[in-house]
Amino acid sequence: MRSLPLFAVLFLLSPTCAVAQHGQTDLARNPLLKNPEAVAAGAKLYGISCAGCHGADGSGGRGPNLIHALESSPLKDDELFSTIRNGIPGSDMPATKLPDDDTWRLAAFIRALTGPAVENEVPGDAVAGEKIYWSSKAGCSNCHAILGRGSGMGPDLSDIGGTRPLAIIREAIIPKKNDPSRNYELAGNEGVTVTLKSGRVIRGIARNRSNYSLQVVDQSGKLWLLRMEQVKELKVLDHSLMPADYETRLSSAEIRDLLAYLAHQSLRPGSEARDLEGPNQ
Numbered sequence: 001m002r003s004l005p006l007f008a009v010l011f012l013l014s015p016t017c018a019v020a021q022h023g024q025t026d027l028a029r030n031p032l033l034k035n036p037e038a039v040a041a042g043a044k045l046y047g048i049s050c051a052g053c054h055g056a057d058g059s060g061g062r063g064p065n066l067i068h069a070l071e072s073s074p075l076k077d078d079e080l081f082s083t084i085r086n087g088i089p090g091s092d093m094p095a096t097k098l099p100d101d102d103t104w105r106l107a108a109f110i111r112a113l114t115g116p117a118v119e120n121e122v123p124g125d126a127v128a129g130e131k132i133y134w135s136s137k138a139g140c141s142n143c144h145a146i147l148g149r150g151s152g153m154g155p156d157l158s159d160i161g162g163t164r165p166l167a168i169i170r171e172a173i174i175p176k177k178n179d180p181s182r183n184y185e186l187a188g189n190e191g192v193t194v195t196l197k198s199g200r201v202i203r204g205i206a207r208n209r210s211n212y213s214l215q216v217v218d219q220s221g222k223l224w225l226l227r228m229e230q231v232k233e234l235k236v237l238d239h240s241l242m243p244a245d246y247e248t249r250l251s252s253a254e255i256r257d258l259l260a261y262l263a264h265q266s267l268r269p270g271s272e273a274r275d276l277e278g279p280n281q
Contacts, residue, residue, distance in 0.1 A: 028078040032101075032108045036121065042109025045102060050110075053092065057167060058113045063092065067167045070114040080107045117169060117263035118161040129261030132254050140258075142219060143241065146265060152221030153204050154241070162266030169262050173246050174255065191237035192216060196230050205241065 032038035047056065053063030060066070075083065084103050087095035098106065112120045133140045134150075141150035144157045160169060190206040194216055204218035214231065216224040246255065 042105035118266040124256040124260030129257035
């Protein structure tokens with residue numbers, strides 16, 4: 001069967017298109033959101049109906065990666081219901097004959113799978129995960145900051161749970177196999193080693209690199225504003241600076257707890273996220 005290119009899938013998943021397919025513009029809310037039993041039932045329906053194309057974890061296969069697709073083009077609850085019920089004409093996405101309640105259950109699971117981590121129940125001990133985050137064993141704070149603590153070299157993680165699905169956070173820590181480029185959601189942009197004509201060597205993350213100037217944030221968080229005429233040699237890494245050994249460096253329980261801690265990091269007013277007290281830096 002014919003598959004649509006990703007840009008076409010994203011368009012078809014867009015709110016405007018989904019509302020047109022649904023034939024209505026109401027803003028119906030999913031009555032089963034955050035209902036653990038409904039989400040669990042939706043997970044079973046997903047395994048039967050969706051995992052064959054979209055992957056067991058939503059990471060894609062014959063069909064698109066739901067995590068990335070719905071992050072870049074989010075749907076309202078009724079639009080997600082409509083897409084599940086009516087399918088996407090001209091693609092491999094079929095219509096379903098699920099009853100309304102089962103469709104809402106499936107939509108609740110997909111929302112839990114693809115929504116911001118802080119909105120969902122994340123297994124693990126966030127307090128234990130905080131200790132792991134700030135420990136030398138994990139070394140997360142060597143590159144990342146949370147609420148002003150830690151290094152500013154990599155992306156700030158103060159709102160990571162409020163803006164990213166758990167699967168995206170997990171993928172940045174434990175990437176897919178045979179993916180040397182790594183996921184850049186947490187890893188940052190280009191890792192560079194800069195040798196200046198003065199002999200100084202600067203290692204860090206490049207910002208706003210051009211033919212004329214270069215900005216580098218080093219591990220201490222210091223921002224270097226350089227003119228290219230100062231640079232003797234610039235080496236741009238072809239991989240992320242994120243460590244590639246977390247699966248062996250940390251136990252499965254430690255990774256679970258670390259993810260729970262990161263999922264709690266949110267700047268949303270009124271969210272249940274908490275700034276757990278961490279060790280002094």
